[in-house]
Amino acid sequence: xxxxxxxxxxxxxxxxxxxxxxxxxxxxxxxxxxxxxxxxxxxxxxxxxxxxxxxxxxxxxxxxxxxxxxxxxxxxxxxxxxxxxxxxxxxxxxxxxxxxxxxxxxxxxxxxxxxxxxxxxxxxxxxxxxxxxxxxxxxxxxxxxxxxxxxxxxxxxxxxxxxxxxxxxxxxxxxxxxxxxxxxxxxxxxxxxxxxxxxxxxxxxxxxxxxxxxxxxxxxxxxxxxxxxxxxxxxxxxxxxxxxxxxxxxxxxxxxxxxxxxxxxxxxxxxxxxxxxxxxxxxxxxxxxxxxxxxxxxxxxxxxxxxxxxxxxxxxxxxxxxxxxxxxxxxxxxxxxxxxxxxxxxx
Numbered sequence: 001x002x003x004x005x006x007x008x009x010x011x012x013x014x015x016x017x018x019x020x021x022x023x024x025x026x027x028x029x030x031x032x033x034x035x036x037x038x039x040x041x042x043x044x045x046x047x048x049x050x051x052x053x054x055x056x057x058x059x060x061x062x063x064x065x066x067x068x069x070x071x072x073x074x075x076x077x078x079x080x081x082x083x084x085x086x087x088x089x090x091x092x093x094x095x096x097x098x099x100x101x102x103x104x105x106x107x108x109x110x111x112x113x114x115x116x117x118x119x120x121x122x123x124x125x126x127x128x129x130x131x132x133x134x135x136x137x138x139x140x141x142x143x144x145x146x147x148x149x150x151x152x153x154x155x156x157x158x159x160x161x162x163x164x165x166x167x168x169x170x171x172x173x174x175x176x177x178x179x180x181x182x183x184x185x186x187x188x189x190x191x192x193x194x195x196x197x198x199x200x201x202x203x204x205x206x207x208x209x210x211x212x213x214x215x216x217x218x219x220x221x222x223x224x225x226x227x228x229x230x231x232x233x234x235x236x237x238x239x240x241x242x243x244x245x246x247x248x249x250x251x252x253x254x255x256x257x258x259x260x261x262x263x264x265x266x267x268x269x270x271x272x273x274x275x276x277x278x279x280x281x282x283x284x285x286x287x288x289x290x291x292x293x294x295x296x297x298x299x300x301x302x303x304x305x306x307x308x309x310x311x312x313x314x315x316x317x318x319x320x321x322x323x324x325x326x327x328x329x330x331x332x333x334x335x336x337x338x339x340x341x342x343x344x345x346x347x
Contacts, residue, residue, distance in 0.1 A: 008242070008245065009245070009249070012242075012245055012246050012249045013249055013253070015246070016220065016223070016246070016249050016250055016253050017253070019223055020216060020219060020220075020223075020250075020253075023216060023219070024216075024257055027212060027257055027261055028260075028261075028264075030261075031260070031261045031264040031265050032264065034205070034265050035264055035265050035266075049073055049074050049075065049095045049127045049131075050075055050077060050093060050094045050095055051074050051075065051076050051077070051094065051095055051096060051097070051098070051127075051131050051135075052076075052077050052079050052085040052088060052089065052094045052096070052097030052098065052120075053067065053076050053077065053078055053079065053097070053098050053100065054078075054079040054080070054081070054082045054085045054097060054098065054099045054100065055078060055079075055080075055100045056082075056099075056100060056101050056102045057100070057101075057102045057103065057104075057105075059100070059104065059105035059106075059142075060100030060101075060104070060105075061078075062142065063100060063135075063138060063139055063142060064076060064078050064100075066138045066141070066142070067134065067135065067138055073130075074130075074131055074134055077094070079097070082099055085097040085099075085120070086120050089120045089121065089122060090122070090325045090326070091321060091322060091325060092122065092322055092325065095121065095122070095125045095127035095128065095131070096119060096120060096121035096122070096125065096127060096128035096131060097119070097120045097121070098117055098118070098119055098135060099117065099118040099119075099120070100117060101116075101117075101118075104116050104117060105142070105143075108139075108143060122325075202318055202319065202320065202321070202322070202343075203343070203346065204319065204320060205261075205262060205265050205266055206262060206343060206346065207317070207318065207319030207320065207339070207343055208319065209258045209261045209262050210258065210281070210317075210319070210338075210339045210342045210343055211310060211313050211314060211317070211319060211339055212254075212257075212258060212261070213254045213255055213257070213258035213281065213285065214254075214285065214309070214310070214313060214337070214338060214339055215306065215309075215310050216250070216253070216254035216257065216258075217250060217251045217254045217255075217285045217289050218289065218292070218302060218305075218306040218309065218310075219250070219306065220246070220247055220249070220250020220251060220253070220254060220289075221247060221250070221289050221292065221293050221296075221302050222299040222302035222303050222306070223246060223250060223299070224243040224244070224246040224247040224250065224293075225243065225293070225297075225298060225299040225302065226299045247289065247290070247293075248286075251282060251285050251286055251289060252282065254285070255278050255281060255282045255285065258278070258281075259274070259275075259278050262274070277342065277345045277346070280342075280345065281338065281341075281342045284338045284341055284342070285338055288337075288338045292305075309337075312337070313337050313339045316330055316331070316333055316334030316337065316340070317334045317337055317339040317340040317343060318334075318340065318343050318344070319339070319343070
């Protein structure tokens with residue numbers, strides 16, 4: 001048998017393709033349909049960190065407009081609904097979110113500073129501490145014009161026909177002092193490297209592919225155990241050898257099918273990284289599936305538990321959503337599944 005290992009591999013590959021032809025065909029058809037419909041499922045990428053701004057009046061929209069012109073590491077998104085923004089913060093789509101309620105600007109002008117602008121942020125992100133500087137720098141820039149106007153109106157200079165021209169000149173001088181380049185000021189800039197792209201949301205296509213690879217590997221485990229007990233004419237050692245080789249083929253075939261699925265749907269942005277991740281996932285599946293094989297001793301047990309493992313992977317791993325946003329401990333439990341490790345390689 002050792003001398004005919006190549007022939008045995010061919011038989012096992014043929015057996016694998018015939019045994020799982022329906023699942024593999026569904027895999028292929030699904031990839032082609034998704035590709036044809038143009039729904040790649042690839043994550044949206046933007047330059048910088050995503051910061052939400054929920055503006056509930058015109059002053060808030062004015063502040064957002066000045067923030068959009070920022071060319072730093074932050075990317076600001078406008079929200080009309082506070083609940084939607086909070087949900088995106090919880091899901092990890094936003095680093096943090098600022099709520100600019102109605103009349104907040106007037107309250108600040110009146111000296112009401114505390115608790116005027118609610119801030120929502122994830123405990124796992126520290127970007128909100130950096131965003132303070134940008135958001136409030138623009139806010140104080142807006143306030144400074146109004147404060148300067150108020151000072152002028154109450155001063156002795158607000159007399160005569162030239163009062164408006166004097167106010168306009170005063171505002172021009174203020175603008176020059178801030179933007180002219182001759183006044184001492186701090187300017188924070190990222191030097192040496194470009195701002196990295198921030199992944200927004202989850203890669204559903206990759207997540208579905210990872211779960212399907214895991215599920216096909218479980219079916220391969222059940223198949224290898226069926227081979228073990230069906231080969232009554234073989235010795236224990238020979239049956240064990242065939243079962244091990246069959247499992248190798250099943251896991252390798254599952255990973256290859258998953259890679260083809262991702263390639264068809266959206267392509268490989270970084271082929272070396274994609275192939276390296278698939279190879280690591282193959283090793284991880286080898287370890288995980290064999291450990292499960294020790295616990296689930298028969299094919300019937302594997303078939304019974306496989307749907308449960310599939311469902312738990314979808315719920316606890318970052319496929320469609322991040323469960324640890326609401327229940328952190330479930331996120332730790334999800335790391336016991338190989339799907340999470342594969343997906344976290346890219347997130």
